[in-house]
Amino acid sequence: MEQTTFTDSEGVAWNVREDGADDPRALTADVPPGTTWLRFESELEVRRLWHYPDDWRGLSGIQLESLLDRASTVIARFRPATHSGVGRGAALNPEQPARSPVPPTTNRADESPVDTSRRDKK
Numbered sequence: 001m002e003q004t005t006f007t008d009s010e011g012v013a014w015n016v017r018e019d020g021a022d023d024p025r026a027l028t029a030d031v032p033p034g035t036t037w038l039r040f041e042s043e044l045e046v047r048r049l050w051h052y053p054d055d056w057r058g059l060s061g062i063q064l065e066s067l068l069d070r071a072s073t074v075i076a077r078f079r080p081a082t083h084s085g086v087g088r089g090a091a092l093n094p095e096q097p098a099r100s101p102v103p104p105t106t107n108r109a110d111e112s113p114v115d116t117s118r119r120d121k122k
Contacts, residue, residue, distance in 0.1 A: 047074060
């Protein structure tokens with residue numbers, strides 16, 4: 001099966017190939033036979049794009065990234081969290097409170113400041 005590879009603007013490597021309902025790996029019982037889509041696959045996710053240009057193999061990385069942005073996530077793969085300072089066989093100190101890897105003043109998704117003066121007051 002023919003595929004192409006590109007790296008997006010965030011440094012993620014993607015494999016792109018045409019996939020279809022006739023492919024036993026597609027696992028799509030609800031899609032009519034003969035239907036095809038573009039499959040974008042990285043180490044962390046798989047995306048699918050239903051409507052794409054016939055000449056997608058000749059597109060530049062920037063153009064492929066534009067198609068990727070329109071694709072739907074089909075599979076999201078998550079890596080296990082890494083804990084700095086704790087390796088295999090190391091015991092956690094139960095008397096030491098667990099620390100969040102994100103400072104408490106920047107724990108919002110939009111990185112806006114958090115008012116800590118109201119924290120822990122009931």
